[in-house]
Amino acid sequence: MSEKLQCLIIGAGPAGYTAGIYASRAGLKPVIYEGMQPGGQLTITSEVENFPGYPEGESGTVIVEDIRKQALHCGAEIRSGEVTKVDFSKRPFRLVIDYEREVFAETVIIATGATARWLELESESHYRGFGVSTCATCDGNFFKGKIVAVIGGGDTALEEAHYLSKIAAKVYLVHRRHQFRASKAMQDRIHKTPNIEPVLDAVPVEILGERQGFSRQVTGLRVQNTKTDAFTDLALDGIFVAIGVTPVTELFVGQLELDAHGYIKTHGARPLTNIPGVFAAGDVQDPHYRQACTAAASGCKAAIEAERFLANE
Ligand code: NDP
16 A cells, blocks of 8 residues: 655755754654765765854764754654655655655655766766765875865865865865855965965866776876966876756656756745645755755745645645
């Protein structure tokens, strides 16, 4: 017999877990499906200094685990399992878990977040996982005393560069423009760190390395200067790509209105999608702020909307 839920939450980052806290307290008996990467982007974030309630700063992993514990404490049920299909054409909505199990839900809160983008260079594909990474906290330790590059000019890139400067001997911070996009606080921190060398106006064009059978070793990064068109080869051992994120919305193509970049369209400040009863929270619908704090807040709003939606019926 298939199961029928009042509120099903897809995704397990600050948005999903916070929605779980609020939906539980509203008596909706929410079930959270954690999917492939429980914890989301926060689990690959080293130091978080701007999430309220952690005056000394804390690692992203600890923060998201704390929110998860709070969701459990409030009564949310958390299941490991991936939602592999959705049908929002009528209520109760039909969802398929791990390609086989069917669940029906009166309301759905989507909090599937976003994933790191890659450069999409052909050479990059040869070295992904072999010296090219999108996660300094996961892979930084492989580069103790070595030379690495971080690519990007946003807060993520500068944060990763700062984290890696404590492990690697030297960090090139490669950015395609002359001005970083990151906050002033992050820029000040980078400028005060002697083993970080900014390489500006530089577009990565090729990842250099040696390949023999299954063995692969990154040896450098070729960049092209946007002002002079000159190529420079930086000799290094590892590359961390930090050039932004792509929303995780493949599952919803043809089911919900998405914008040109794949973000779920929500209505004004409210987390309403074009389907009544389906709500979207966190990075999956937010190309602007993308903070753990704003994700948590929109998870809260989505759960309140779900509660009111059911109460008004
Ligand atoms: P951003 O979109 O802010 O920055 C992406 C960076 O990558 C930009 O500098 C961009 O260059 C560059 N870039 C994009 N595509 C390419 C490409 N193909 N080749 C080379 N460079 C490229 O993403 P972030 O992940 O840094 O940040 C996302 C959001 O999360 C932001 O709102 C940020 O403030 C926030 N954040 C906050 C943190 C904090 O407060 N502690 C920590 C981390 C993130 P260009 O500038 O030229 O567009």
